[in-house]
Amino acid sequence: QQQVRQSPQSLTVWEGETAILNCSYEDSTFDYFPWYRLFPGESPALLIAIRPVSNKKEDGRFTIFFNKREKKLSLHITDSQPGDSATYFCAASANNYAQGLTFGLGTRVSVFP
Amino acid sequence: NAGVIQTPRHKVTGKGQEATLWCEPISGHSAVFWYRQTIVQGLEFLTYFRNQAPIDDSGMPKERFSAQMPNQSHSTLKIQSTQPQDSAVYLCASSQTNSGNTLYFGEGSRLIVV
Structure with a gap:
């Protein structure tokens, strides 16, 4: 069973729109949630x-x-640019040390001009 | 400052043969990780070393896969008797122990088993 789940699998937005990528997790001991591109x-x-x-x-x-109670998080990309087109991975780990991050399957984002 | 270096970038091997993949972590990084990337499974954790010692190999298939880190400058992932389902991109990553959980990935080794 996937410990970290992402949706949608793929997402298409127009330039300038906001892309919203969703992530949920199972393990309540997870305490660090990075997104990799x-x-x-x-x-x-x-x-x-x-x-x-x-x-x-927030970063740019x-x-x-992040919603700890529901074990959900989302990544919002505002004012999407064609250069944002990539696959985005949500990940999680259960301790404050880089030990075996668990990754979701990724969301492929396509931004059209 | 060189990033994580992986060799070979591409390898095609026949079913049943052995494949060895190499990783050179970023100098000064004491944690080294191996991941396998496929369309179906995404990024799967395989194994992890800290200061050259194996810490967690819970993601490694119990048969045919082995990983070593003989010195601080390189790690190897060996797959014996390769099977078509081993075809994937194998990613190595390294991390400084005192900088939280940021992983720096290499460009990967694409293994194709025919």
Whole structure:
């Protein structure tokens, strides 16, 4: 059973729109939630991360909204640009040390001009 | 500052043969991870070393897969008697122990078993 689930599998938005990527998890001991972005032909790279002490984390056009009670989080990409087209992975881990992050299956985002 | 280096970038091997993949972590990083990426399973954790010691191999298939880190500058993932279902991109990542949980990934080794 997938410990970290993402939806939708793929998402298409027009330039300037807000893309919303959803993530949910099972393990209530997870306490660190990074999002990694993967461009075709490249390797995954950390985009933004949140810990449960906060329910919101913002970095430029990227914002994570976190709901600990429902074990859900979402990544919002505002003013989407064609250069944002990539696969976005939600991940989680249960301790404050880089030990075996569990990744979701990813959401492929396509932004059309 | 070089990132995580993985070799080979691509490998085609016949069913039943052995495949060895190499990873050179970022200098100074003490944690090294191996992941397998497929369309169906996404990014699957395989195994993890800290200061060269194996810490967690819970994601490794119990047969045919093994990983080692003989020194701080490289790790290997070996797959014996490869099968078509082993075809995937194998990603190595490293992390500083004192910088939280940021993983720095290599570009991966694409293994195709025919």
